[in-house]
Amino acid sequence: MRTKALLSLCIIPFLLFCSFPMTALGADEKEENDWNDEMIYFIMVDRFFNGNYDNDYEVDTGDPKAYHGGDIEGVIQQLDYIKSLGYTAIWMTPIMNNEPKGYHGYWIEDFMEVEEHFGTMEDAKRLVEEAHKRDMKVLFDFVVNHTGYQHAWLEDSNKEDWFHEEKRMMGESQSVLENAWLAGLPDLNTENPEVEQYLFDAAEFWIEETGVDGFRLDTVKHVPKDFWKDFNDHVKSIDPDFFLLGEVWQDSPREIAAYEETGIDSFVDYPLFNAINESFKKAGNSLNGPMSVWKANEQLYEEPGMLSSFIDNHDNVRFTRKAIENKQNPVTRWKLALTYQFTMPEIPITYYGTEVPLDGGEDLDNRRMMNFKAADEELKQRIEQLTSMRKEFPALTKGDFEELYNEDGLAAYKRTYEDQTLVVVLNNDVETRTMELDNLPQDKQLRGMLTDDIAREVDKGTYKIAMEREQSEVYLVEENTGLNWSFLLFVGGIFAAFVVAVIILSRKSRKN
Template sequence: MKKWVLMLIIISLFFVSVLPATAAPKENRKWQDESVYLIMVDRFNNGDQSNDEDVEINNPEGYHGGDFQGVINQLDYIKDMGFTAVSLTPVFDNTAGGYHGYWVNDFYKTDEHFGSLDLFKKLVKEAHKRDMKVILEFEVNHVGADHDWLKDEEKKNWFRTDPVQEKGLPLLNQDNKEVKKYLINAAKWWIEETNIDGYQIQLLEDTSAAFLSEFVKEVKAVKEDFYLGGEAKNADVEQMTAFLENGGDSITDYTMAAELRELFSEPNQSFSPLFARLAQNETMYPEIDLIGTFIDNQHTVRFTSNMVEKNEHPGPRWKQALTFLFTTPGIPFVYYGSEIALNGGEEPDNRKQMNFRTDQEIVDYIKQIGSLRSDLPSLTRGKMDVLYEKDGMAVYKRVYNEETTLIAINNTTETKNVTLSAKELAADKELRGMLNNDLVRSDEDQYHITIDRDESEIYLLRDKTGINYSYFIALGAVLAAFFVFLRLVIKRSRK
């Protein structure tokens, strides 16, 4: 019996070894290779009910019980979808009611509703064990409305006196030397203490350029390859480019997100605005592959609400949008609940409780495209060229070194046929579909691609393949060995 088991294992390994390779492995992992799962801690998962103080699950502006343990418990779920990093909303101690993390009370403590500092350190360690990175949103612009600093006469210069405010919250005077020192020291302390991998900075439009320059320099000196992303919902181009020129890594692109929601919330919409935005980004930013791309987040309405308003089914709409997000230049950030088409309007309706017991349709699709994005360097590092675009059908390619991928998205209500020339791709090759196993061989130096309505395909350009005799021989050997093994097991069980 043991001999047959060993033989089965050996033949199986041989079978795997003759399978055709799909892509070259990605070397020297960089930030542009990451895909990020964005979590609002309180609304994600309740893993420890002992810290459920003030929890009101039916109150959209109350605590729902999400915590660090809840994130730890779902790290495998996140990794299985193909995400390589998690980004968390602020976890600092907040004033009462600050479920979202933006009413900071103490920058050196975790919020008691989420768990202890030691538990947060464990979260980071558990993520790193899974080869996942942790980004933390760091609030540099304001504190809570009733912060003790506001009552301290010696700190009255810590706050701005101009009328600009963020939702009624007191803005910090970042040009004040003491404020600057406090924020920078706190940011460095969290890196040294917890070993996190990056910060996301909110609302650059309200942030002092001089402060940001020093903040970036000091923080990046603490840990090699530390990531600094900037949120710029209303900032102008000068503010965004200044952040990058001063050492910031990435800008979160709200304009593209709006274009994405408009295009994919219903079929038969032109891709032209999106492609124009990508072309504009190439001229504005030094590294377009590091731009933070997303569809929705904690500050926007849920994408699902856009399609529901137009009586569209969420599944196909989400799949098409995610395909574009994962195959175009930038670091994709996917807001928790997107994989279950969570609905929601303006804040706080867009921050509903996550549900892990729902339809797996979009979850399974994210696993597919997430895996391809990790395996194919051209999808994260390749030059992008648009080959075809008309009324909701788009075809573009990404090229990196010797690897070429072709992405075809049919966001229309009918089957589409597109013919590409060898000049646009290569002569005498074939396109191997990685999502639906489609195969397109060049025919007289042309490639005839057919994509069904509401479907996408990611092709890998490669040499033409004939009949793979070794593949079928190995397959036959495995099947034969399996049936012999099964017969022996039955005989033994009867004895």
């Protein structure tokens, strides 16, 4: 009996503690969703997941240039997995019918038919339907610059003027970029009204047949701006909310910004990609690059927050490989880079396998088959934390961006939206660092949402923060709770009662 009584007394304080009302970190209710709020998971269809073995024609997983079996059904089966990571949209490489060995989707043979290795039109429709059931959006990759190497139109005498004259891509003049044959691929003459109309019809076909939410536009700089203006007008006459994400592969922000006049909603931010990779591939590197790119974007774009950030993709060496080559822990490097990407004002795109993290060098090595059994739990947890924060706090998707500190690999910046303020701290240095941040709201505290750190005010509007090497934190500026004396007294009283009860029982036990 005495033992049971002692156990009961031990349990009571903890039950009371757990039942005490706790206030969670909150946020204002978000405004109606738009693409600023989206987080995109980028999938190379053939290399993601094999959901239907019946369409495995000439699959050879040992040949990096062959089909490996991934298909639309595989994407459908993994939608719950992608959603569990927190992503709200997917972008898929082209699913149009390709010529042999076109596993990547960019050697198109028929612009209005699904590649048989990937499934059927019914599968494409069902994919969009299933994504929408999960409140997820879908982007199809759309190609207008070229066809496959052996397209039937090349032998059609009625379509001789559907292609530009064959010539190698030599130089960077606009004429060369827009008329030469990229990688030897037949270059479509989009200035020809018949070609333009065919491509408009193809776009309309996919929108109306599948209900897809947007296109990622391949090789934008290789097609005249006038075509893109008309293309934008056409697709938005069908669906005013249709989203266009353009690839202008340029290192200069100014060159990319020049395409904003076409009406394309967003562009993948190659200058930021270069800067993120250079800074975060190794501890001790400066963070000046990513910060300066954003400052340039603010000056050059009407809507810089509508750009789309990425850390690696199907055309470049995987970030994991860069970390390994620099003798770094890839998971540590990824956590820092992702924290920056998801807390700065652009739409984040994550290449499939980042959560593993997949390794890979140059093409074709950067397109390995996804390994769902090898995902790193620490990295997955960080991704889930970051996607959750972007959903909860509009300051991360709509807020202003202000740099607070940036010196020798240690940086801090503030995101503010209405009455909500977040402070992000990144320590890319090789040792623990401290800083004092000023010009912040007074009489508040900074509560960390990644590690539960608390930073308190040391002077009016000034807060001191210590950050371990290669670590980061996202702080919410909130009311200063200080020490919660009523709560501490409550818990202390329960504990004191518990101690007294134990003493009394012990004395009774000795007397007996």
